[in-house]
Amino acid sequence: MIVRVRTALALLALAHVSCALVDDVLDIIKIGKEISEDIINSWDIVGKPFNATGGVELPLFRRREKAVLARIAQITRAINKVEASIERTSSMLVLLSKNSGKGTRLELRLHEMADLLSRVSAADAKMREYVTLQRDLEKITLENFAMWCVSHDSGALPSVLDRVHALVAPPHKHLLGRDLFGLVLEDVGEEHPDLCELQMSQHQLIFDMYNTISLAEIKGYAMMQFSWMLLRIYGKGNFTQEASLTRQRYGQRTNQTAAAARAALSLAKRDLHRCDPAAHKEGVTYDMVKRLLQGYIENEVDMNSDGTCRENCAYYTVAENKNCYQDLFCKKQTRCGGRIIDCTFLESDMWVCQPNYRHDHRRYEWIKYESGRTLGHPDTCSGSVTKVDSWWKWNLLHCSYCFCLCEEDIHDNRTQRFFSLGESVADVENNKVVTGLRLVKYGRVFHLQISQGTLGERGLVTPGSWVEPENKFDPKDYEVNEGVDFHTLTYEKRAIDLDELDSPSGHVMTGARFRMIGAHLHFEIRSTPFNYTTGALSHQKSVWISNDNTDGTFTPRKKLELSAPDIPTRSGMSLPVDSQHDQYMEFTHTDMNKDAAQNTVPFIDIQPVEPLKGAALLSGAGIIHRGASGSGGFLAAKVITYDFSKHVQAELPSEENYHEDDTTDFVPVVN
Incomplete structure (x- = not known):
């Protein structure tokens, strides 16, 4: 019981400081660079050191102290923008809490990381409090805090940051084992149910952890640099070389952290789908093709x-x-x-x-x-x-x-075996992209439905809403046509292609649709190039992407067979994905002995697939089958999250931001 309580507290602490999800106002790389530049510029405020030990309060001394604290407040506000989504970080807490009480290497490392990040967070909170109360504080209070921020003691801030970094990039991997990112990947498999519940891909989870740790580095670096400034103002020394070394170590850590994250991201799966819910409910979690066979x-x-x-x-x-x-x-x-x-x-x-x-x-x-x-x-x-x-x-x-x-006759209202061939596309002219996908039934017709959000700078997405199909119809309506507006499943034309489609590099997903290729219902996505830095879409260059493989090619699609299929909701297990790209399957009836052939399978999984509640960038999607031997399974949608690995790199201020002159004002040395 004690172990479980400690685990919960540790993970709660980790969740408290995990506040850099990919949908933040500013991404961690950009804000890291901006804060670094602000800190460099802040040194111009400091000027000459003072001998403030004589008990005389110098006006210039107070002005410079106040200016430094004001700059701290300014940078704190920038960090607060990244922390704006702190309430949504419970996803990581839920995901990692499954290790509670197991005593695994991952759990031990998470405990340690939780403790270290909570210390950085506590120090950052104290600094914010001191900035707010600066008029009422004695100099010795700020001085003691600054000394702790740069102390060599094992419990001081520099040591805490070094230990955080050692968990991410172990100095001796052959002795300490895999880094934290690698342990998470090892623990979170492809079919991990928590990923389905949280709607986060492995890739997003690693990227989220990278952001969390990088934010702690930024906080620590800011506190250490401003501590050197205050100590200089208080006449404790010049600290030119110390500040330069602090920056160098920060640069080394951020580069190594980025390298470890890139390595993990390159291995992490980017696809995401829904798993079986706690309870199946028709019209809520699944729907059915009815009276086909x-x-x-x-x-x-x-x-x-x-x-x-x-x-x-x-x-x-x-x-x-x-x-x-x-x-x-x-x-x-x-x-x-x-x-x-x-x-x-x-x-x-x-x-x-x-x-x-x-x-x-x-x-x-x-x-x-x-x-x-x-x-x-x-x-x-x-x-x-x-x-x-x-x-x-x-x-x-x-x-x-x-x-x-x-x-059954298609004019019978109990017949529900129609699929819309209409396009479901995002409003690209207003810079909107696809953020989610689901299969949904309106009346007797199944549609592909997307959610859309607004794309901003550096891959950040502002959530939007689900886009209603433009044309809701019944197959009996006189203005719609078979083969143009919809497809009717029949004994001869009941195949559906199973594909997983991704956009080329530099493109994002902006639409989805079904179309017919021969007798097969076929899935396609629309892909649009974009500028990662600005977020601008080149909507005139949008293209439809598909896998147009047919039975007549040299390597035709392979059929996914359903063996003696029963009603999938009767399965006592969570049904995994058993389809592969470039396959197809046929809608058929349930097994005669098990169900008197009364149902059409697979059932249709209508649960929405929308990573991070519509705040994630997607590059692709697919139609898959979840099932097992003896079950009809579910036909379902999946999405593929955008690959951020190539954008994960440390962006430190360029050398042109530094200057030296012959004045006694302090400027950090650049090596």
Whole structure:
């Protein structure tokens, strides 16, 4: 219990100082450079050291002290902009808390990092407090704080920063093991459920940690440099070389931290999807294609115009309901208004449980034959049980009940097997980009829907909202056309391509759509080049990206087979991604024995995939399948977050910011 409490406290401390998410007002690299330049310029305020030990308060002394503290306040405000999102950092706390009590190397390193970052945060808070109360403070108070900020003691600020850096870039990896970024990658696998819940890719998690640690470095560097300034004002020395060494060490640490982050980011996965929720709920977490291919009982006498039983069930590979002989079982069930396909004879006599409600998408809850064979789960029946027996006609021909598949008439309102072919695009002319993707059903039609946000400088995104499809329609509407506005799944055209598409370097995702390639429903993304520094989109150069591989190519797509698929919500496990890029699958019916073939699988995962609540930059997306052997699984959307690795580098002030002259005013030495 004590271990768990300590772990929670340590991780809470880490969350308290983890305040540099990728959607901040200013990114960590830019603010690090700006603050470094501000600190260099602040040295011009200091001027000559004073001998302030005689008890005489010099006006010039006070003016310079006040000016330094004012500059500290100014830089503190800049840091506050980065810390604006501190309330959203609970994501890291939740993710890392799973290590609580395990005693792993990662947990121990996180404990240590949490403790060190909390010390830096506490010192920074104290400095802010001193700046606020500067008129009421004695010189000795500020002097003692400044001495601690530059002290060689093991518990002082320089030692704390050195220990933070050692966790990120161990000086002796063969003795100390992997760095913190590497341990996190090792711990957080591709199918880690917390990533699904938090909607953060591995790449984003590492980038977030890098920002957090870099912010602590900036705080520490600022406190140390301003401490040298104050100590100079207080007549404790010149500190020219000390300030220069402080800057050099800061530069070395930031460069090494950036290198460690880049190495981890290059290995981190950038894709993100949703996992199974705690509880499946139709219309909230998933939806279904309905009445595409559904198990259906029909007597052969009703599948021919002559009303005869001269053939057998296998004869009826494609048929229709022609009549209802003597109002038998055909009168008690909803007839198939479309095509009847792939009939087979199982047994002559059976009991059939039909649901209570006529609008239920199932025709039967279960079917039980006299031999004891059952289709579905015959434990209970919420509706009525009907005895259904085959018979002999004129004692010469056996009129058998066949088990077939019904492809319902598309004009039947219970049929829901349509996919919109309309484009879902961001408002690029107003510099908006895609920030999320989901499959959603409006009426009887499935649509691709995007969320969009406004792209700013250096990859920062201001969250927006979900974009409603421009054209919501019903397939029966006269103004829409099959093959142009929508695709209807049929027995012959029920394939969907499974692809994961990414934009070229220097591009971001700005749209998504389905289109038809032959008999396959095909996924595409729109990609737009942009300027990383300014965030400006070149919307005139947008292009659609796809993987136009077909059955006629030298290396055709491979089919993802569903083996004896059951209803996916019955699975007792979280279903992993089992598809790969350049595959395809076909919508089909659930297994005859497990579910009486009553459902169409896969189900459609309609959970939104929106990293960091719409504040993340995306470069790609895909259509995937989550499933396992014996389950129909879910068709789902995934997104690919932008690759920030090439932008992770230390940006220190250029040498042109430094100058030396013959005055006694202090200017740091540049080596």
